[in-house]
Amino acid sequence: MAINSKTQTAPPVKNVIAGGIGGMCLILAGQPLDTIKVNLQTQPSPALGQQPLYNSTLHCFSKIIAREGIRGLYRGMGAPLAVVTPIMSITFVGFGLGKSLQQTSPDSILRSWQVFVAGMLAGLSSTVLMAPGERIKCLLQVQSVTLKKTFQGPLDCAQTLYRELGIRGLYRGTLLTLIRDVPSTGVYFMSYEWMKEKMRGERSSARELRATEILLAGGVAGMCNWLVAIPADVLKSRFQTAPENHYKNILEVLREVLHSEGPCGLYRGFTAAMLRAFPANAACFLGFEASMSFLNWLIPETV
Ligand SMILES: CC(=O)O[C@H](CC(=O)[O-])C[N+](C)(C)C
Numbered sequence: 001m002a003i004n005s006k007t008q009t010a011p012p013v014k015n016v017i018a019g020g021i022g023g024m025c026l027i028l029a030g031q032p033l034d035t036i037k038v039n040l041q042t043q044p045s046p047a048l049g050q051q052p053l054y055n056s057t058l059h060c061f062s063k064i065i066a067r068e069g070i071r072g073l074y075r076g077m078g079a080p081l082a083v084v085t086p087i088m089s090i091t092f093v094g095f096g097l098g099k100s101l102q103q104t105s106p107d108s109i110l111r112s113w114q115v116f117v118a119g120m121l122a123g124l125s126s127t128v129l130m131a132p133g134e135r136i137k138c139l140l141q142v143q144s145v146t147l148k149k150t151f152q153g154p155l156d157c158a159q160t161l162y163r164e165l166g167i168r169g170l171y172r173g174t175l176l177t178l179i180r181d182v183p184s185t186g187v188y189f190m191s192y193e194w195m196k197e198k199m200r201g202e203r204s205s206a207r208e209l210r211a212t213e214i215l216l217a218g219g220v221a222g223m224c225n226w227l228v229a230i231p232a233d234v235l236k237s238r239f240q241t242a243p244e245n246h247y248k249n250i251l252e253v254l255r256e257v258l259h260s261e262g263p264c265g266l267y268r269g270f271t272a273a274m275l276r277a278f279p280a281n282a283a284c285f286l287g288f289e290a291s292m293s294f295l296n297w298l299i300p301e302t303v
Contacts, residue, residue, distance in 0.1 A: 009099055009106060010292060014299075015092040018291035023088030025287030027080045030280025032073035034080075036060045037272035038141040041237040045260045057271045076140030079154035083133030087126045092288065094122035095189055115193050116186040123178075123185030130181060131174040135161070135240045142241050165244070173240040176250055180232035184225045192221035192285060207293070214289050215282040222281025226273045231266040233273070 010018075040060050043053045054060035064072040098118025099110060110118075136157045143150055151157035161169035195217035196206045203209070209217075226233075235253045247253050257265040 009096060009103070010296075010301075012093045012096060014292060014295045015096045016089040018288045018295060019089040019092030020085040021291040022092070022284040022288030023084040023086075024081065026088065026280045026284035027077065027084050029283035030276045031077045031080065033272050033276030033280075035064065035073050035075055035141050037269040037276060038138055038237055039064065040269040040272055041234050042138070042142045042241050057275065060272070076137050076154070079133060079136045079140065079157070082154065083129055083137075087129045087133060088284070088288075090129065091122045091126045091185065094125035095119060098122060112190055112194060116190040119186035119189035120182050122189065123181040123183070126185070127174065127177050127181060131177040132158070132170040134177060134236065135170060135173055138237050138240045173236050176232055176236035176239055180229045180236055184229035187228045188221050188225035188281075191224040192217050195220055209289075211286060211290075214286050218285025219278035219282035221285065222277035223274055225281070226277045230270055230273055234266050234268050237269075 036057055040054055040057065046052045054063060061073075068075070095118050098121035099115070101121075102110060102114045102118065136154050139157055140151060140154065151160060158170065165172075196209060196213075199209060199213045199217065200206050234257065235250060238257070239247055239250060239253050242253075247256075261268070
């Protein structure tokens with residue numbers, strides 16, 4: 001399907017600002033279910049005849065609330081807020097760049113697969129911040145399970161990792177972050193643009209879409225993103241939260257998950273991921289589009 005790219009390209013500085021605001025909306029709307037997802041994904045496999053620590057999304061939710069109250073669901077939010085804001089800025093700039101590289105003129109129409117390629121470039125460029133951000137976030141989110149408070153907060157976690165393990169300690173899990181984010185970000189933007197194009201109908205531009213339509217397209221794009229991302233995300237969460245030298249490489253994590261839980265183990269936390277994906281990404285794209293409209297009103301485009 002061809003997508004009218006004239007309505008999509010914006011100068012990088014506008015993408016930086018609108019992408020950052022979109023990122024903040026994403027975290028505020030999605031953090032509680034993200035905490036549940038990571039706790040489900042990283043809980044120890046139960047011994048024979050024993051009950052798992054959490055047996056469902058709801059069970060995990062009520063256990064966290066009973067143990068720590070609402071604050072437990074927002075544990076580790078400082079790091080994602082500080083990191084996801086620039087990550088989403090880079091993501092939207094990377095996406096804009098990916099589109100312009102494939103356009104012969106600002107008016108040229110992109111095919112769906114070209115939007116996918118531009119999205120993959122966005123996923124590739126954001127990994128520089130995504131990998132350490134995820135490492136810190138996952139370590140903080142799971143430390144309540146062990147009931148051993150190792151880190152005081154995101155900064156303390158980053159400093160400790162750097163002091164004890166150097167830059168490699170912060171970037172542990174980068175390959176799995178790439179395997180997760182490059183294809184899934186391609187799918188993310190392709191499905192978002194596809195939905196917008198479908199809903200546009202007779203209207204001359206996607207800018208005329210209503211807020212509810214943006215919310216729907218963003219929410220669906222978030223779910224499509226996670227359908228692709230979740231197996232690599234399960235491996236990444238485990239790899240990034242395991243004790244040092246527990247796994248020699250990522251194949252060992254894969255082997256362990258398949259051996260103990262079978263292929264279903266790769267979809268641990270699926271319900272929580274999907275429940276989070278819709279509101280978080282609906283909020284993200286609405287935040288992005290609203291900020292972009294405001295910026296376009298403030299500084300009108302010349303083309
Ligand atoms: C896997 C992930 O972080 O997905 C992001 C959306 C979300 O639900 O957090 C999108 N993106 C990969 C483009 C940053």
